[in-house]
Amino acid sequence: MRFKDRQNFIKQNMKKNKSRVFMTVLATAIGCAFLIILASIGFGAQRYIVQDLLKDRSVTEISVQGKEQVDDGGNPRISEDDIEKLESIENVQAVTRKQMVENQSRLLVNEYGTSVQVSVVDYPSEIESGFELDEGRMPEEDNEIIVGYNIAEQLHTGNEEQIYNDEGEVKQEFSYDGELIGEEVSIEVSQWVEGELTNGEISVEIVGIGEEPTRDWMNDTNVFISEATLGKIEDFTGTHLGKIKDPSIDEEQWEEEQSAEEKNYQDVKVYADNVEQVESISTELKDEGYYVYSVTEELDQVNVVFAVVKAGLIFVGAIALLIASIGIYNTMSMAVTERTQDIGIMKAVGGHPKLIRNIFLMESAYIGLIGAFIGVVVAYIISFGINFSLPVILQQVFEENPEEAIQLSYIPPYVALLCILLSIGIAILSGLKPARKATKIDVLRALRRDI
Template identity: 40%
Template structure:
């Protein structure tokens, strides 16, 4: 029998039993679509989390911990392969106050090297990076932290005695770029500020942190300011100076994410304690790999359930065509040919079901990614949630291949036993059945 004749044989049976074959294809389609859509949720959430982490420069940042960190160690680290920049942050260990007119804040001065910061993209909401000693960048929450303390005290006094209501503290509302404020150090022990003051000019405002609950009210100054502040600290401090004014934290930045592990290993070999967000990323990847495997397994159960329908359909096909099989055997058809005919029919059901499932799955994925953010945003009362870059469903080609392979394999296996049964039909019994 030629291949064309084999196709005609299958087509004739399908035409005779359109409804039954349609329901079987529908079951196979639903099972495969369920697998793809279910697993796509795991891929979507994983993709969203990775995107949120990778869009931040922290993904290539390596925090270095050691009791002895200085400019010399930082220079040595710059020589490590694949190191893009080495940034040393130095925080002032003293009472601090920044004053802009009648507004004050107990700011936190952070000294850094802006040349190195520029290499790794110091994120600014507006303005530019400092180019001289007395130019600074302030955090996004700096203006909000500047308050009029005298006005706040008056508002508090005006409240009725015993009132639990908290007065609205007036904060600075004007522009920051170009403004000059006074920075003072002080003594934590006495709570007094030193007499010497430093005038600093704001030339930039840092971008808001990615985490909404973080408030950045820091003052970012250039390392050239350190000598002057240390001089003030030593001159104005009443008792003998024993502790340094600044404590250091070193950050090493790899050129690309793929090289973070090699840089981290090199730093560990040199005796440093290190931490990088890429280690968390690896843990997330492992977690989502297990999650996606579990979702694929659950989806496979749905396909296995649909295989019952394919098995029943093929069993009925063998029963209904017993006499045809007997005639084919009588005229010399080989058992392998008969078996192949029924396997081709079950495979056809699997192929059609898989193709339809893929089309439906992509449609469901597109609709869910558009509709779910709106529904979730409305449910939790966050109108801006729909504007966030949250992906609920992603269907990579690997998932399509896996689902197709499982679906086709299950379809062929489901038709295997009925096909084998067809090869064992006795010719004489088959011909007598219709006589």
């Protein structure tokens, strides 16, 4: 019997019992759709969390907090020698470092001002690491600075308690509406002088504005300065990194503490050439005694957790598919019983038992294939509905608008393909016993319709 003839024979028999076949296909489709939807929740949640982790961080970035062994028992520090050692490591693209000015600094633009975090940066290493600006250029002179993206909207005049509206934004009448690029501004720092808190101003020029933060709730009010500008701040304060003196400590003790201060960095990041090198560099740094953290470590933890979650969801979904296989077994058993005479005729004209078995296995496979295809289509529709309705539900129930579209359900193409293959495989296994039964039917008894 040709393959086309087998197909026609199967179609005719499926049409004769279309009600039973329809219910079997429906059960298979429901099981397949249930399996895919459960798996899609795991994949979607993992995808959303991973994207959220990588949104504002470089996957090749390794944060170095300090060294495990500190001679004086103090906080871990990163010195100039450590920076040179980090830069000498193989496959390291750049090492950025920052010194934080320890002062209650303010940025003054004419009569406008706002509190800022002032940091000393190494611009060449920032450029190598991929630091980008929203507008302007990188500093070339000692008195040139870069300011954070949200500086302009935080500049204000007037009393601090009066300038903000109900949404926490600066009111229009107090806000700054001018340009910042090219503006001559001042960094205001404070210090106790003869019992009085005195303010000093260091003149600088804004030449660049940092790129916009990746999250709406983040406010970038950083100011990046050069070593020369830091020197002017230290000249005014008389302390390392512009630290404000404690009035309760006498001058001699302060001088002793300042003389013992060394140049250290509070924010150090190592950037690998590519993501494949992050793990090896992190391991080498840990062996050298450094405290390190990279987003890849967090991703590994997330992936392990979601691997367990997805395995559990797929297991639960597979149970529904196995239940559907009972329907396929029942349908194929009934088919063998009803087609006893047809089987006898095929055997009488020389039909090989293998041919008869394959016909029934093909029929069960068709049921699995049709059910799986319908299940995949339904699963994609339900997945789209979940992603579409979730923001609406959050808005109605929690009165919150998500910053971006949340895809709780995500169906990778290979999941749909695997589900189709799994459905066909289970269908074939379910039809295997009835098919074997068909091959063992006696010809004479079959022709007499005597089972």
